[in-house]
Amino acid sequence: MKKRFYITTPIYYPSAKLHIGHAYCTTLTDIFARSKRERGFECYFLTGADEHGLKIQKNAEAKGVTPQQFVDEIVEGFYKLWDLLKISNDDFLRTTQERHIKVVQDAFTKMLNKGDIYLGKYEGWYCRYCEAFWTDTQVGKDHICPDCGREVQRAEEEAYFFKTNKYVSSLLKFYEDNPKFLIPESRKNEMINTFIKPGLEDLCVSRTSFSWGIPVRENNKHVVYVWLDALTNYISALGYGSENEEKYKKFWESEDCEIIHILGADITRFHAIYWPMFLESLGLRKPDREFVHGLLMMKDSKMSKSKGNVVDPYPLVEKYGVDAVRYYLAREINFGSDGSFSPEQFVERINSDLANSYGNLLNRTVSMINKYFEGKIPEYKGQVTEFDGSLESMIDNTIKSYENAMDDLRITEAITYVNELVNRANKYIDETTPWALAKDESKKDELASVMNHLARSIYVASRLYHPVLVCASDKAFTQLGLTEEEANYVNINNKNLLDNHMVNKGEPLFPRLDPLVEVPFINELMSGNN
Numbered sequence: 001m002k003k004r005f006y007i008t009t010p011i012y013y014p015s016a017k018l019h020i021g022h023a024y025c026t027t028l029t030d031i032f033a034r035s036k037r038e039r040g041f042e043c044y045f046l047t048g049a050d051e052h053g054l055k056i057q058k059n060a061e062a063k064g065v066t067p068q069q070f071v072d073e074i075v076e077g078f079y080k081l082w083d084l085l086k087i088s089n090d091d092f093l094r095t096t097q098e099r100h101i102k103v104v105q106d107a108f109t110k111m112l113n114k115g116d117i118y119l120g121k122y123e124g125w126y127c128r129y130c131e132a133f134w135t136d137t138q139v140g141k142d143h144i145c146p147d148c149g150r151e152v153q154r155a156e157e158e159a160y161f162f163k164t165n166k167y168v169s170s171l172l173k174f175y176e177d178n179p180k181f182l183i184p185e186s187r188k189n190e191m192i193n194t195f196i197k198p199g200l201e202d203l204c205v206s207r208t209s210f211s212w213g214i215p216v217r218e219n220n221k222h223v224v225y226v227w228l229d230a231l232t233n234y235i236s237a238l239g240y241g242s243e244n245e246e247k248y249k250k251f252w253e254s255e256d257c258e259i260i261h262i263l264g265a266d267i268t269r270f271h272a273i274y275w276p277m278f279l280e281s282l283g284l285r286k287p288d289r290e291f292v293h294g295l296l297m298m299k300d301s302k303m304s305k306s307k308g309n310v311v312d313p314y315p316l317v318e319k320y321g322v323d324a325v326r327y328y329l330a331r332e333i334n335f336g337s338d339g340s341f342s343p344e345q346f347v348e349r350i351n352s353d354l355a356n357s358y359g360n361l362l363n364r365t366v367s368m369i370n371k372y373f374e375g376k377i378p379e380y381k382g383q384v385t386e387f388d389g390s391l392e393s394m395i396d397n398t399i400k401s402y403e404n405a406m407d408d409l410r411i412t413e414a415i416t417y418v419n420e421l422v423n424r425a426n427k428y429i430d431e432t433t434p435w436a437l438a439k440d441e442s443k444k445d446e447l448a449s450v451m452n453h454l455a456r457s458i459y460v461a462s463r464l465y466h467p468v469l470v471c472a473s474d475k476a477f478t479q480l481g482l483t484e485e486e487a488n489y490v491n492i493n494n495k496n497l498l499d500n501h502m503v504n505k506g507e508p509l510f511p512r513l514d515p516l517v518e519v520p521f522i523n524e525l526m527s528g529n530n
């Protein structure tokens with residue numbers, strides 16, 4: 001039986017519009033999901049919105065609307081952005097949906113009845129003006145509210161807590177038994193040394209100081225505090241505890257399904273420490289892998305909505321197309337490391353990898369097949385020229401390395417294998433010099449073999465690029481005369497696939513960008529003056 005995959009992004013806060021950092025995480029998750037599906041695996045892909053909390057309540061008040069109206073409007077923008085970026089999620093969970101609220105309340109009750117949650121007192125720095133509690137780090141040594149800049153006071157409120165220490169030793173054992181749970185591995189040491197070894201405090205899981213949240217059923221002065229609410233989305237979306245648990249059984253309970261959470265480095269602690277503890281408390285299976293991606297920086301500091309130094313993905317996609325943006329994000333920033341968005345690098349990547357290497361290879365090949373063979377791709381006749389063998393083994397090796405890298409979520413690396421194949425195919429044109437072969441009638445078979453090998457190289461590269469270049473790859477298939485069915489991944493190893501297909505010359509896939517025009521344009525977008 002085929003293995004299944006359940007893959008998730010964080011559910012983002014609809015406190016403001018999403019920026020390129022969110023688009024980065026969702027796009028990379030989408031690339032993984034698409035690559036699995038294209039290879040014939042079943043893959044369920046979830047994203048969503050984390051709609052409760054004080055910040056949203058405050059933003060809504062400031063705008064003079066209800067919190068629900070406020071999030072409804074922003075979440076519309078999430079849908080539009082994911083549409084624009086061609087994100088192929090199977091579901092979108094909103095934490096204000098009934099299906100989620102019930103699961104959170106049930107989970108709270110279960111933990112309370114088990115004695116894992118108890119009523120205590122939350123102590124912190126309180127800002128009377130913002131009606132918000134802050135931690136020591138947030139208020140700094142001057143005890144200033146990070147939101148309004150006023151002085152804060154020490155205060156306490158009644159709150160429920162989750163007994164973290166009950167689960168520390170089993171969490172450490174879980175890390176030990178599952179060395180691939182947290183990737184990159186350095187994240188595990190960070191969790192142990194920074195958070196677990198110094199001693200974990202019990203986690204506050206309810207609040208009485210604001211009301212925009214899921215009410216605690218047993219004590220409705222309280223709302224469930226954000227992380228217990230938010231993390232539960234991964235199971236509520238599958239129908240856990242509902243009348244119809246079919247999806248939950250298939251994508252969470254079943255050992256045939258691999259559960260993968262993708263998240264940014266800023267929220268590792270909640271996913272790698274508290275989430276496995278909550279699941280254990282509920283008696284449920286833990287995820288197989290949590291992949292922590294790096295954060296995109298802007299001018300040396302983290303891009304964030306609250307700092308107002310963000311890159312808006314909408315105008316970028318509108319101007320340069322979905323493929324260019326998806327490609328840049330996946331190729332330029334090594335998945336798992338921090339990176340930064342740079343207009344110069346953006347233009348350079350598109351020009352060098354997509355316009356000059358890939359687009360040009362297709363363009364040259366289709367033109368030559370038109371010129372030398374009246375548009376008909378010659379049949380595969382084995383290894384005819386002295387260079388065919390090495391190109392064929394490069395194709396085979398690329399497929400294998402690409403699949404292995406993708407399976408391990410080394411997405412950037414997987415793409416570089418395809419780039420190398422494209423470069424190799426361009427070099428093959430220089431080696432075989434088809435224009436010279438065409439002048440010599442006795443070299444007709446060699447010329448035919450070169451055209452067939454080039455067409456197949458483009459097909460394989462386009463197939464492997466497809467999860468990233470969702471539009472351009474399809475155009476390449478059309479130019480090679482392949483139907484959608486013929487282009488299917490099942491044919492990736494079929495050497496005769498291209499035989500006798502009629503090519504269709506099309507527009508260049510990626511017109512070259514002029515850096516002198518485009519770099520200032522993108523800089524302008526980033527300064528927020530657009």
Ligand code: ME8
Pocket residue numbers: 009010011012013014020021022024025050230231232233262263264265266267294295296297302303304
């Ligand atoms: O933390 N670079 O939501 P959030 C790269 N609701 N990725 C970035 C980024 C950046 N500069 N900024 C944000 C929350 N992200 C919670 C999550 S999950 C149960 C609850 C991405 O809107 C990255 O994936 O602040 C990060 O982890 C996530 O957005 C945080 O989104």
